[in-house]
Structures are given as C-alpha cells and as structure tokens.
Amino acid sequence: MRIGTDSIEFGTADTSFDGNTSSVTPRIIVTGTDTGIGKTVFAAGLVRLLDGCYWKPVQAGLEGESDSAVVRRLSGLQPERILPEAWALRTPASPHLAAERDAVQIDVAALTPPAVDRPLVIEGAGGLMVPVTRKVLLIDVFAQWRAPVVLCARTGLGTLNHTLLSLEALRHRDIRVMGIALIGDAHVDNERTLVEFGGVPVLGRLPRLARLTSRTLERAFGAAFSRESFLG
Numbered sequence: 001m002r003i004g005t006d007s008i009e010f011g012t013a014d015t016s017f018d019g020n021t022s023s024v025t026p027r028i029i030v031t032g033t034d035t036g037i038g039k040t041v042f043a044a045g046l047v048r049l050l051d052g053c054y055w056k057p058v059q060a061g062l063e064g065e066s067d068s069a070v071v072r073r074l075s076g077l078q079p080e081r082i083l084p085e086a087w088a089l090r091t092p093a094s095p096h097l098a099a100e101r102d103a104v105q106i107d108v109a110a111l112t113p114p115a116v117d118r119p120l121v122i123e124g125a126g127g128l129m130v131p132v133t134r135k136v137l138l139i140d141v142f143a144q145w146r147a148p149v150v151l152c153a154r155t156g157l158g159t160l161n162h163t164l165l166s167l168e169a170l171r172h173r174d175i176r177v178m179g180i181a182l183i184g185d186a187h188v189d190n191e192r193t194l195v196e197f198g199g200v201p202v203l204g205r206l207p208r209l210a211r212l213t214s215r216t217l218e219r220a221f222g223a224a225f226s227r228e229s230f231l232g
Helices: 039-050 067-075 095-101 138-145 159-172 188-198 214-224 227-231
Strands: 027-032 053-055 058-060 087-089 120-127 149-154 177-183 202-206
Touching: 027 039, 027 138, 039 053, 039 067, 039 120, 039 149, 039 177, 039 202, 039 214, 039 227, 053 067, 058 095, 058 120, 067 214, 087 095, 120 138, 149 159, 159 177, 159 188, 177 188, 177 227, 188 202, 202 214, 202 227
Parallel strands: 027 120, 027 149, 053 120, 058 087, 149 177, 177 202
Antiparallel strands: none
C-alpha cells in the first residue's frame, strides 16, 4: 500500500504512459457494467488467450482469494505475470470507502499502468462509476490511460439499461470501446439490441461454467472469443 495525495489533473496528457496504438505492447482495460458480472473470470481467460500479464490497480477486500489470486489460478500463468496491485485494501467496499476505513490515501496520479513486454490486461474494480477517492471516479482514471476498454455485461434481465448507460459514459469521456463481452446464458434479442443501440460489436459470449477450472475456462474462452478481436 502507498500513501500519497488525492488528486489528478484531468484533460492533460499522461506522459508516463503511452496508451496510443503506437505503443509497443497493447493495454486492454477490462471493466464491467456492475460488480459481480464475472469480469475477473473473463480477465483470466483473456490474459491466457493473449499470453499476457495481468494487473489489478486497486484491490478492496483481502479476506479469502483476491482477484489477482483468482486470475493466477484460472489462467495458469507464471506468478510473475500477475503484477502486484498498486493498492491492496483490507475492507471489502468501494475503493474510496475501503481506503478511508483502512486509513490510506490513494494517490490517483500514481495509478500508472506498469511497463511490460507483452499484452497487459488491466481489471477495474466494480463498475465504471466507482469512486477511487472522494474526488475521482474510476472511469476518469481510465480516460487518462487512453487504453481501449472491453465492457463485460450480463446477458439477462437488466443488461440493456446497464450496458447502454455504461457505453454512454465511456463515449462521453472519449474512451475507445473494443466491444462488449457477454457473460451468461444465450439471449439472442438482448445481444442484437445491444449492438443496434450500443454501436459497438459483441466480441463473444462466455457461458457460465458448471465446473470452473483453468482447463474448462481455456476451452470455453477459446470457443467464444478470437485473439484477433483484441489484438487486430
């Protein structure tokens, strides 16, 4: 954990990180329309598919298995590919509240994606509008990084409203959306409606797996998603 200030200057370039397409290695932000969507499982499948590295900037809640530990177990990648969190907070809550209860100040300006020599999958915390501090939302940190986003969304009831609102918020901040990753049982009309109104592609659908292991996830992910969709 690091202690620092609680400010970030928006509207200026982040010279410590080149998130443009000319960057040597791609960075992909995995976020969700809400908490509990399944984006950690998706991130594990993606980092394995891309043979990349994984980074969770802020982990809130250390009791039990952390998201980084889940990704390590389900991806089967070497431990050094799972990069340490910038902030690991004990309290299971929104980052801003967890930091306050843990007596920690999150320095948002120090949340810079680490430099790696292979694709970097970055997993957010909760949904897009989660506060990192009392002044800064997670989506605004994403805007500073200038990296493309994959939006994880459930397939069932409620997904149209949550997903379209999330896409609207991303567009408002000029954040490029690679596409939507659906998670759950097939729902043809919801998928069609999201494409029609959302204006971004559905990259694939990861079904809920009755037995979730690194092997079953790798098989399901490879059947649902194409590597070229993320690196092309």
